[in-house]
Amino acid sequence: MTRTVYVNGDYLPEDQAKVSIFDRGFLFADGVYEVTSVLGGKLIDFAGHVRRLHRSLDELQMASPVTEDELLAIHRELVRLNDIDEGLIYLQITRGAADRDFVYPKDATPTIVLFTQSKPGLADAPMAKVGLKVLSIEDQRWGRRDIKTVQLLYPSMGKMMAKAAGCDDAWMVEDGHVTEGTSNNAYIVKGNTIVTRHLGHEILSGITRTAVLRFAREAQMVVEERPFSIDEAKAADEAFITSASAFVMPVVELDGQAIGTGKPGSMTARLREIYLDEMRKAAV
Ligand code: PDD
Secondary structure (H helix, E strand, O other): OOOEEEEOOEEEEHHHOOOOOOEHHHHHOOEEEEEEEEEOOEEOOHHHHHHHHHHHHHHOOOOOOOOHHHHHHHHHHHHHHOOOOOEEEEEEEEOOEOOOOOOOOOOOOOEEEEEEEEOOOOOOOOHHHHOEEEEEEEOOOOOOOOOOEOOOHHHHHHHHHHHHOOOOEEEEEEOOEEEEEOOEEEEEEEOOEEEEOOOOOOOOOOHHHHHHHHHHHHOOOEEEEOOOOHHHHHOOOEEEEEEOOOEEEEEEEEOOEEOOOOOOOHHHHHHHHHHHHHHHHHOO
8 A cells, every 4th residue: 555645735645745855854954843653543642742843833933834623634634544553643844945044934834744654563562571772872962852853863873873782772861861762761760769851951851751750650659850870770670761652661771781680670561551551541
């Protein structure tokens, strides 16, 4: 089946979808994105992703080319047209096409693109039973990581460094403390306490993070939002990451050293289960 994508008002086969070579997303990475997961053909935490999208757009003085209701309708139509049961929907909005100039153009029409990835078995990922091996690397990204922009080259380089070292992903470190994973938020667990970096310009405010921290507190776990070091992480009982594509995923090794027992931890497994149960119930 050919994938159907959405571009500026049209649903098209992917090989017929086009954007301008003058698009500022291409020339300046002048665009934002969101990734929403689909489980059972329904959208997980759609409202959260839309809220963050609008925040990212506002921070870049960019207008949304569609309303919230239209956005929901487009997501649902792409799920239907591509027959997605489990998978991901990517939404990208750029400032649009304009003659190349660093100054924001006054009259450009934003470009909006959405596409799906079918991922059967996403919720039942084998990795959740094995856990990830993580490499620590220096965080060399720009200073406004709270805006979900399409400039993903350093995270991509980080993922390649991890692969080259025989790892699955990288945790980025700045001033001696972990910021986040290449495309996820990072956590450690000691006893009944979960530690994850506080929000700020240094990390993305994960939509999964918000939900997981709420579920953790409701389950009487203690949550500390503060920086932690690689040494503290190596001495933790458990570690995990969260994102819209991985949900809650255990981390079992950091820089070649086992974390806790070297197997996925019980708090992590419990949080993954609660997250998936609750989010399926609330899916739209
Ligand atoms: N990445 N931090 C970074 C740098 C991210 O890129 C992401 C998401 C997260 C987690 O955010 P959320 O829980 O809202 O997915 C944290 C997406 C999944 C991606 O780029 O594929």
